[in-house]
Amino acid sequence: MVINRRGAVVRIWITAAVFIASLSSSTLFAGPKIESWQTANGARVLLVTTPELPMVDIRMVFDAGSARDGDKPGLAQLTAALLRQGAGDWDADQLAERMEGVGANFSTGSARDMAWATVRSLTEPKALNTALETLSAVVAQPRFEVADFNRVREAMQVGLRQSEQNPGAVVSKAFFATLFAGHPYASDPGGTQESLAAMVREDLVRMHKTYYVARNAVVAIVGAVDRKQAEKIATQLTAGLAKGQPAPALPAVAALAKGVTKQINFPSSQSHIRLGQPGISRDDPDYFVLYVGNHILGGGGFVSLLTNEVREKRGLSYSVYSYFSPMRQAGPFVMGAQTKNAQAQEALTVMRKTLQDFIDQGPTQEQLTASKQNITGGFPLRIASNKDIVGYLAMLGFYDLPLDYLDTFVAKIEAVTAEQIKEAFQRRLQPDRFVTIVVGRAE
Amino acid sequence: MRRSIWILLLLWCSSAAFATAQVHEFQLDNGMKVIVKEDHRAPIVVSQLWYKVGSSYEHRGITGVSHVLEHMMFKGTEKYAPGEFSRIIAANGGRENAFTGRDYTAYFQTLSRDRLEVSFEMEADRMRNLVLLPEEFAKEVEVVKEERRLRTEDKPTSLTYEQFNAVAFRSSPYRNPVIGWMNDLDNMDVNDLRSWYRRWYAPNNATLVVVGDVDAKAVLALAKRHFGAFKPEKINGPKPSKEPPQLGEIRLKVHAPARQPYLLMGYKTPAVGTAAEEWEPYALEMLAAVLDGGSSARFARNLVRGQEIAVSAGASYGAFTRLPGLLLLDGSPAEGNTIADLEAALLAELERVKTEPVARQELERIQAQVVASKVYEQDSVFYQAMQIGMLETIGLGWRLNNEYIDRLKAVTPEQVQAVAKKYLVQEHLTVAELVPLPMAVSAPAKPAAGGRHGH
Numbered sequence: 001m002v003i004n005r006r007g008a009v010v011r012i013w014i015t016a017a018v019f020i021a022s023l024s025s026s027t028l029f030a031g032p033k034i035e036s037w038q039t040a041n042g043a044r045v046l047l048v049t050t051p052e053l054p055m056v057d058i059r060m061v062f063d064a065g066s067a068r069d070g071d072k073p074g075l076a077q078l079t080a081a082l083l084r085q086g087a088g089d090w091d092a093d094q095l096a097e098r099m100e101g102v103g104a105n106f107s108t109g110s111a112r113d114m115a116w117a118t119v120r121s122l123t124e125p126k127a128l129n130t131a132l133e134t135l136s137a138v139v140a141q142p143r144f145e146v147a148d149f150n151r152v153r154e155a156m157q158v159g160l161r162q163s164e165q166n167p168g169a170v171v172s173k174a175f176f177a178t179l180f181a182g183h184p185y186a187s188d189p190g191g192t193q194e195s196l197a198a199m200v201r202e203d204l205v206r207m208h209k210t211y212y213v214a215r216n217a218v219v220a221i222v223g224a225v226d227r228k229q230a231e232k233i234a235t236q237l238t239a240g241l242a243k244g245q246p247a248p249a250l251p252a253v254a255a256l257a258k259g260v261t262k263q264i265n266f267p268s269s270q271s272h273i274r275l276g277q278p279g280i281s282r283d284d285p286d287y288f289v290l291y292v293g294n295h296i297l298g299g300g301g302f303v304s305l306l307t308n309e310v311r312e313k314r315g316l317s318y319s320v321y322s323y324f325s326p327m328r329q330a331g332p333f334v335m336g337a338q339t340k341n342a343q344a345q346e347a348l349t350v351m352r353k354t355l356q357d358f359i360d361q362g363p364t365q366e367q368l369t370a371s372k373q374n375i376t377g378g379f380p381l382r383i384a385s386n387k388d389i390v391g392y393l394a395m396l397g398f399y400d401l402p403l404d405y406l407d408t409f410v411a412k413i414e415a416v417t418a419e420q421i422k423e424a425f426q427r428r429l430q431p432d433r434f435v436t437i438v439v440g441r442a443e
Numbered sequence: 444m445r446r447s448i449w450i451l452l453l454l455w456c457s458s459a460a461f462a463t464a465q466v467h468e469f470q471l472d473n474g475m476k477v478i479v480k481e482d483h484r485a486p487i488v489v490s491q492l493w494y495k496v497g498s499s500y501e502h503r504g505i506t507g508v509s510h511v512l513e514h515m516m517f518k519g520t521e522k523y524a525p526g527e528f529s530r531i532i533a534a535n536g537g538r539e540n541a542f543t544g545r546d547y548t549a550y551f552q553t554l555s556r557d558r559l560e561v562s563f564e565m566e567a568d569r570m571r572n573l574v575l576l577p578e579e580f581a582k583e584v585e586v587v588k589e590e591r592r593l594r595t596e597d598k599p600t601s602l603t604y605e606q607f608n609a610v611a612f613r614s615s616p617y618r619n620p621v622i623g624w625m626n627d628l629d630n631m632d633v634n635d636l637r638s639w640y641r642r643w644y645a646p647n648n649a650t651l652v653v654v655g656d657v658d659a660k661a662v663l664a665l666a667k668r669h670f671g672a673f674k675p676e677k678i679n680g681p682k683p684s685k686e687p688p689q690l691g692e693i694r695l696k697v698h699a700p701a702r703q704p705y706l707l708m709g710y711k712t713p714a715v716g717t718a719a720e721e722w723e724p725y726a727l728e729m730l731a732a733v734l735d736g737g738s739s740a741r742f743a744r745n746l747v748r749g750q751e752i753a754v755s756a757g758a759s760y761g762a763f764t765r766l767p768g769l770l771l772l773d774g775s776p777a778e779g780n781t782i783a784d785l786e787a788a789l790l791a792e793l794e795r796v797k798t799e800p801v802a803r804q805e806l807e808r809i810q811a812q813v814v815a816s817k818v819y820e821q822d823s824v825f826y827q828a829m830q831i832g833m834l835e836t837i838g839l840g841w842r843l844n845n846e847y848i849d850r851l852k853a854v855t856p857e858q859v860q861a862v863a864k865k866y867l868v869q870e871h872l873t874v875a876e877l878v879p880l881p882m883a884v885s886a887p888a889k890p891a892a893g894g895r896h897g898h
Contacts, residue, residue: 052484053821053822055815055818055819055822084738092748093744093748096738096739096743097739099738100736100738100739100811100812101807101811102815103811103812103813104815105815105819120819121815122818151747151751151777154777154778155747155754155777157778158703158754158778161702161703162775165599165700165879165882166598265884266882266884267700267882267883267884268592268596268597269592270589270592270596270597301529301538302533303526303530303533311586312525312526312582315581315583315584315585315586315589316589317586317589318586318587318589318590318593319593338589338592339589340589340592370530370533370534373533373534374533374536374537376536377534378536378537378555379536380486380536380556381487381537381554384484384485384487384824385485385822385823387822
């Protein structure tokens, strides 16, 4: 939690927050009641009605992330950014005025799997109608004006330069590029100077036409709207979309043939360390076992084994973590830390040994119990806000997970045994074939 | 900077129309404040304990001590071993952390509503019974230095901001970074923390804020049980550190390995509580929002789009600080433009605010955002507690929350113009430019500037 922009310093930030937030559990608590249906043109809709506050969160997601960039890295991100720059009857100024004039929060964006357009609005009719009308134009009728295209592309090129001065960004790019070499997940969502320079407006038009279509869309709605209102909302938001096709399956991720270690020289006081291998997809049968196991290893914040060994016992790093990032295809298993350059090898050695010991011995019963208590006892925290719930709905819809996912999560967590964790970690992780990237000054 | 407006907006909060939840304020006999806001939307509770101490209470030589102490608050009491606090909260399904700012240090736990007592018991224990083991301190201060390297030393824009503050303020403690100067961290010892802990960690220097699915009376009873027996201490507050008037423009350059130039400008401005006129800070907030209150505001519209001079341009101002601060402008030039071009464009926008009254529609758009964000913020118990805790700890009182929106709505175009003319003047300006140095690393490695101070 960074509280204000520059004034506050916190004890740790949770690097794997996105991953953690996309998981869930339940104790005796059931999840919220989810309703789901399809629009006439084939978009999937998920709804949770929360009547308490006069507001609604809407998240439209498309299988239109950078995994769909093909030979044009940066295309998905540029396309998503351009959606905000003009659509239907409105240019960028007018779009912004419409949304902000009714107090709506509005964003578009993309990651490797997903692209999204989101809005948070009051349910007061004038505000909601304006927000919906605007959002439906944004997803269905983007203008992709050449002037906007050129400006946003340039901003992305500047963004690439900014990321080159950030050792954390450098290590992350190199890690993905090496780990997923040959797979669509390898290239950076931000693209390259060359790929952006070569892009033309028609590339975006094609991207939009192919992937921003109803059968490739999920609409998640959470707020003070009932089923009938939500049906109208979903119909309105998708009305302008062509029916289209779901995006084709992505290729499977190949296992690494051998370990790769790279040192990238960088003028920083710290070395940023990243190591790992291909992990699991969203529907992997080992998912719950690996989730609980990783919670013990490096996912459970201050009480994880990695934090204990690297930070608490040795004072080597402010942030140290591990996580499985489940994606459409096998996303990465990642371990990471940063430490002053002279200590990089020591930190790396401790991280590797902590992992190897865990793979060899598995968790103790005590560790397992503590982790389960944290995951299940914290279940109400995970679904306490509309913001939390809409994130779950989008994930469930996008990855086609069962609607009782939240209701059954606790039972699945509770069912995990120490033996299963040990067996799964031994079977799934091969540290001798890890990709290891260190960015900093070699000492 | 892009996110600054949302933080600003989130601070604009519960005026009468949506102030559905009742806030209950109590004071224990020992002077500790307990503020409870019932919110029964979800079966959870957040507990935050705020202390009136932060980096602006620190003096030369011990900068960063508040933050290091915050780290050490997890490192053991007479009753609980180092790390035990976190383990127990985790085993209860909780999330916990802490944060230090210029004007406050706060500790929080978010839990299922039936676990609140776990938090009170341990939070009370470490208010009075911290042991501060030297061997734990020795490790933890190294963690803090790594945090400093991560957040500041290796981030050229953060480095620029740190250097900027150090020259923008002459005497105000806002010149020092919250995390402390590396030299001071290198020379800190556990006794510095002991005296800091003794000086500030007492019930009458703390505010306990609880928001969630709880009963206010029951929370009070619980607070009495765990905190009520502590004796108050005599708290000698920080000495006044009034910033002398700035007598002319200040300019600095920060040379650091980087790829993208960056400009940061700041004008001395008053805060709520220090302003000549009560309305001025609110007019300054409206002014910052006119410039950068979203994608329809002037910077995005005219500088990022329009003239295409900036890839990003921001404005921010915080009315709620203990001491007077700055109205900040920052940005990165677009391709083919220089830092000088960007500065001229930002200044031209300020000039326009000074010479032309702001349009009604612009103010209305900002008000619409404020009114909506007041509803949105109720989606988070954590944020609701934050606002109460911050206002209390700065000394303004949580009730200001309820007046805030009306004060903003009362701001006229003429008042926006008036504060622009009065405060955005060249004599009170500081301008920092990040000048990128080549990123190439020459072998053998040399230490980065200020980056490595070995023990």
